[in-house]
Every structure is written in structure tokens, then in C-alpha cells.
Amino acid sequence: MSVGWTQKPPYIELGKTTIALNEAFTITIKVENGKVKSYAPFPNIPSFKKNTIASVTSSNNKGNGQVTSIDAVIQNYYAEKEGTFVIKPFSIKVNGQVVESPGITVRVGPYDKNLGEPSKLTPEDFIDLEKNKEYVDIQEDAFLGLSTNKSQVYVGEGFTVSLAFYVASVNKAFMEFPPDLGDQLGDILKKIRPAKSWEENFQIEEISPVEVNINGKKYKQHKLYQATFYPLNSEPIVFPRVGLKMIKFKIAKDEKDPTSLEARLNMKKSHKYFYTLPKRIEVKELPAHPLKDQVPVGVFYLQEFAPKKQIRTGSSFEYGFRVWGEGNIAEIHAPEIEENDHFNFYPPSIQQSVQRAGQRVSGWKTFTFHSIPKESGVYNFKNYFSWIFFNPNTQQYDTLRAKAKVEASGESLRNLEISSANVGDFYEDISTQSNSLSHNNFRQQVRHIVNIVMLIMLSGALFLIYWSYKNKHLQQRKEKEN
Incomplete structure (x- = not known):
């Protein structure tokens, strides 16, 4: 059928x-x-x-x-x-x-x-009236489980945690999630979230049951929370025992059809706590390496967005260096480029995409560099672009190196920079000018200026005195003549 x-x-x-x-x-x-x-x-x-x-x-x-x-x-x-x-x-x-x-x-x-x-009557009032009625507590076939996809990781290596409520397909007990489920989950997450880890939350918005098989038995999995964590140090991560309060219903002992509408209306409400088992994740230090505290951990690959193979000196071009794979995408940083005489590389623009599906967090981050070639020649970008990471599968450090090659042609940019600078006649007159040093006594010059100013002021005063005396003498002479 x-x-x-x-x-x-x-x-x-x-x-x-x-x-x-x-x-x-x-x-x-x-x-x-x-x-x-x-x-x-x-x-x-x-x-x-x-x-x-x-x-x-x-x-x-x-x-x-x-x-x-x-x-x-x-x-x-x-x-x-x-x-x-x-x-x-x-x-x-x-x-x-x-x-x-x-x-x-x-x-x-x-x-x-x-x-x-x-x-x-409300359903609660109806239950109160039925206190004298005998009810049967059907044993539930369900459990609250906290699971991880790994029990041991390196510092920076991701592991996924799932918290779910499981109900067996053969379960006969009537249960439902309580109205305060959101508040309960908030309290639970405060207890199980590792303090010193980066979290990528899978953002479960609604509880949709999925059929799973556990040890040959079918269950309905009601996933409540899922996230991938990346430990930031080597301290062990311990998930404590946490509990969830569910609503459970008892049916009347003499009820012939527990699945009927009448039987459901006559159910007696109660509460049942379900608890997880504590879990411990061991965190290992990365092997010795000069950059072990800086490199990301994961399985990564390289994709390039290379310019044309033929470029001109003085003309800008773009080069894209994309790191993609499984790991903490947020921890992927731009490859470091040393200063050189062949190219001017400017800080890159960055794009990233993170996908959370199943038990994995994957994605990519692209660094687009703008550059100007300064000298003509054939260049292999592996000499400029490389990126180191630790691969937990091989337990070794690995390096992604660029494979792109370009050929630059044209006049040397350094010579153009010198010739394009307008230095005037200064450099042209250098050969005709004396290179002997002259002595400037600033204080003596100031003293001479002050003396001259004072001499002018004194001369002016004498002139005023003479002019005043002459006028007075002329006035007295006129008075005598009159």
C-alpha cells in the first residue's frame, strides 16, 4: 500500500x-x-x-x-x-x-x-473536576540529547554541537513543548556555550521534526539548537548536564481509545524533565611553528582571478586571491606581501561568503588587490602571494601559493617618476654655484638695526627742539617791533 x-x-x-x-x-x-x-x-x-x-x-x-x-x-x-x-x-x-x-x-x-x-470550563478547570478519576502515566520513549561531531580537536579547529529532543516512532505518551520553551533555551545556552570559542550559529528559527535512525531505531528529531565552535585556546571544553521541562499528559485508566478527541480533552496535564549527559571535548595545541598563533585551521584551497598575461608598466590591474574550504572563514586574513621593486600593491578589497549546512561550516574569502607594475619583465606571482594554514586532516602546516604569471612591458616606472618631477633650475645651477659657507651673525644684525632706529629717533627729537626754539624766537622779535 x-x-x-x-x-x-x-x-x-x-x-x-x-x-x-x-x-x-x-x-x-x-x-x-x-x-x-x-x-x-x-x-x-x-x-x-x-x-x-x-x-x-x-x-x-x-x-x-x-x-x-x-x-x-x-x-x-x-x-x-x-x-x-x-x-x-x-x-x-x-x-x-x-x-x-x-x-x-x-x-x-x-x-x-x-x-x-x-x-x-477551561481544560485546566476540567482537570480539577476530574481529580478523583484514576489516570495512567504512559512511559515515554524520548530523550534530550546533546551531541558533537568530534570528541577531540586542535586549537582553532571547528566542531559542531547539536541539542535536540528525540521521540521514538513507537512512543505512545502524549507530550508537547511548553510555552516558555524560548526562555528555557536561553538559560540552557548560557550554560553550554564555551566562553573562549568563536561561534557560528546555524540560527534554527522553527522546530521541524526530522526522522533519524539511532542504533537501528527510528526517532523524530526536534532540533532546538546547533552551532559550530572554534576553540581559541587549549583548555578542555566541558558541556554540563542541562534539563528541559516538557508538558506530558496522562490519560484516564478506563479510556478505550486514547487517540480520540474525547480522550485528549480528558487528559491530565503534568510536567516531565529530560536531561542531557555531560560531554567533554579535548583541545590539542598546534605543532610548533613560528606562526602557530596566527594561522587558521581547516581544509582550504586556492582560486585565483588573474589579470591578462600581458600588462604595461604604469597601468593598474586587479588580482584576486580567494581562499575557500571548510573552517573558520572569519579567521582568514589577507596574505602578507613584502615591499618590492617590481610592483606597487595596495590594500585589498575583501568579500566573503559563509555557508552553514549539515554539520559543516564552509565558505570563501576573496582579496582583490590593485597593483601597478614598476619594471618590465616576466613575474611569477608565487613569489609575492602565499598563505599558510594548518590542515587537521593531515596534521601538518600547508601553504597556498599563487600560480599566475604575468609579463610587464614598458619604460621603467622609477625613471619616469624622476623625470616627471619638476625640480626647476635648481639642479641645473648646482655646478655654477659656490659651495663655500657664509657666516650670519643674527644678534649683531639686530644690534645694528636697533642703533639705526635710535639714531633716527634722536635726530627727530633734535629737529623738533630746534623748530620749537626758532618759532619762539621769531614770535618774540615781532612783539618787540610792534
Whole structure:
């Protein structure tokens, strides 16, 4: 028999448009050939009160070998009074997707005696009323696991950590994630994140179960967190024991069909803690090397973006040096280029891409250098561009060397720089000028200037005295004559 498990997008169904005052209006979210794994709160409707939430899973065998299933969550509402009510369009986020509903008009009529009194109880109230009923705690087949893809690494070598909740396919216990799952995860991550490591987080936005096989047994893996860490020193990394509180339901002992809607509504809620096992990662020092504290660790390769083989002196060109592979891409630094008489190399522009998939972090970083050749000749770029790293697979240091070759032609740039500089007639007159030194006594020159200024001032004063005396004498002579 074949099973039609092509999952379709979630959708919303609205209840009857005409109901009695004591009859429930329903909003249902459904997923065909899949599960309602997560959903946002149902909307509040004016003049209606929320009541119980039901969860239903149904299957349909068409008889031709095709089996379909529908997983549904139903929210019940009861009207507070009679009348006609317009329920406006709304949306609910289901399994990470926003599902739209166009809204509806609902007419609420008088009380219908045949329907009886509507329930005003929440699921928690219902459980309280059932305290005297005997419940069975079905043993769950599930566990919380923290796993790593390596147990021993070098300093700077990456290892991936996964935290997931596993539920066996044969599990019969009813469980669900609690509303405070995000807060719990925040506390857990504070405990398990290594303090002295670089982290590449895989950013799990929603919990989607994946079927895995563990020791020949099938489980649903609900991955909660995954990241790759790169230790920055040789201290061992220890992941402590951490716990997750899950919601678990008990069923009535005399319940004949635990999977029925009635049985689910009558379940008794409880909590169950699941714990990981502690784990230790040994970190080894890199082998002795002058650059062991600076080189990245990983498996890397080189890709070049070379210029044309024929270039001209004085004309700029670009050369791309790309390092790609598996490792901490953030720790890849530009190759160091020594100063030389053949090229002017300027600081590079940098581009990078990081991919996180499966258990691996990979990617590339490209350094694009702008350069100007200064001398004509044939040049092998391996003499200028090289990049050292440590390969944990071979446990050896390795060097990526450029393979590109170029031929530069044209006049020497150094000669052009000298001839293009405008030095005027200074250098031309050097041979005709005396090279003897002259002595300048600055203080003596200042003294001469001061003396001259004082002599001028004294002469001016004498002239004023003489002019004043002469005027006075002329005035007295005129008075006598008169």
C-alpha cells in the first residue's frame, strides 16, 4: 500500500454562520499530510469568549492505496448575546507560515434547549473536576540529547554541537513543548556555550521534526539548537548536564481509545524533565611553528582571478586571491606581501561568503588587490602571494601559493617618476654655484638695526627742539617791533 505524504500548506476553516446562543463557533487550523507543529494564538473576537481548544488528527484511506491525513487544532468560541456579528479578516502564523482568513458574518439566535448548557470550563478547570478519576502515566520513549561531531580537536579547529529532543516512532505518551520553551533555551545556552570559542550559529528559527535512525531505531528529531565552535585556546571544553521541562499528559485508566478527541480533552496535564549527559571535548595545541598563533585551521584551497598575461608598466590591474574550504572563514586574513621593486600593491578589497549546512561550516574569502607594475619583465606571482594554514586532516602546516604569471612591458616606472618631477633650475645651477659657507651673525644684525632706529629717533627729537626754539624766537622779535 502506498501512502500519499505530500504535505500541503496549512489553511483555516471557519465554523457555521448561524448558531444558537449556547452553540460554539469554531476556528480551525489544518495541515494535510503533516502536523500542526506550531501556531500563534487564535484571534480575540468581540462579543465572543474563548473556550476550549481541541486537537484532532484524522486519516483517510481512499481504498486505492492512497492514504491522506489531516492534523487540526480547533478553537471554540461562545457568544455573549444574540445578534449579528462581523468577524473581520485575520491571520494566524502556522508552522512558520502566515495563513490568512477573509472573515465571516455570524448570526447568533436564541438559546437551543436541545444543545444543553455550553461548557464554561477551561481544560485546566476540567482537570480539577476530574481529580478523583484514576489516570495512567504512559512511559515515554524520548530523550534530550546533546551531541558533537568530534570528541577531540586542535586549537582553532571547528566542531559542531547539536541539542535536540528525540521521540521514538513507537512512543505512545502524549507530550508537547511548553510555552516558555524560548526562555528555557536561553538559560540552557548560557550554560553550554564555551566562553573562549568563536561561534557560528546555524540560527534554527522553527522546530521541524526530522526522522533519524539511532542504533537501528527510528526517532523524530526536534532540533532546538546547533552551532559550530572554534576553540581559541587549549583548555578542555566541558558541556554540563542541562534539563528541559516538557508538558506530558496522562490519560484516564478506563479510556478505550486514547487517540480520540474525547480522550485528549480528558487528559491530565503534568510536567516531565529530560536531561542531557555531560560531554567533554579535548583541545590539542598546534605543532610548533613560528606562526602557530596566527594561522587558521581547516581544509582550504586556492582560486585565483588573474589579470591578462600581458600588462604595461604604469597601468593598474586587479588580482584576486580567494581562499575557500571548510573552517573558520572569519579567521582568514589577507596574505602578507613584502615591499618590492617590481610592483606597487595596495590594500585589498575583501568579500566573503559563509555557508552553514549539515554539520559543516564552509565558505570563501576573496582579496582583490590593485597593483601597478614598476619594471618590465616576466613575474611569477608565487613569489609575492602565499598563505599558510594548518590542515587537521593531515596534521601538518600547508601553504597556498599563487600560480599566475604575468609579463610587464614598458619604460621603467622609477625613471619616469624622476623625470616627471619638476625640480626647476635648481639642479641645473648646482655646478655654477659656490659651495663655500657664509657666516650670519643674527644678534649683531639686530644690534645694528636697533642703533639705526635710535639714531633716527634722536635726530627727530633734535629737529623738533630746534623748530620749537626758532618759532619762539621769531614770535618774540615781532612783539618787540610792534
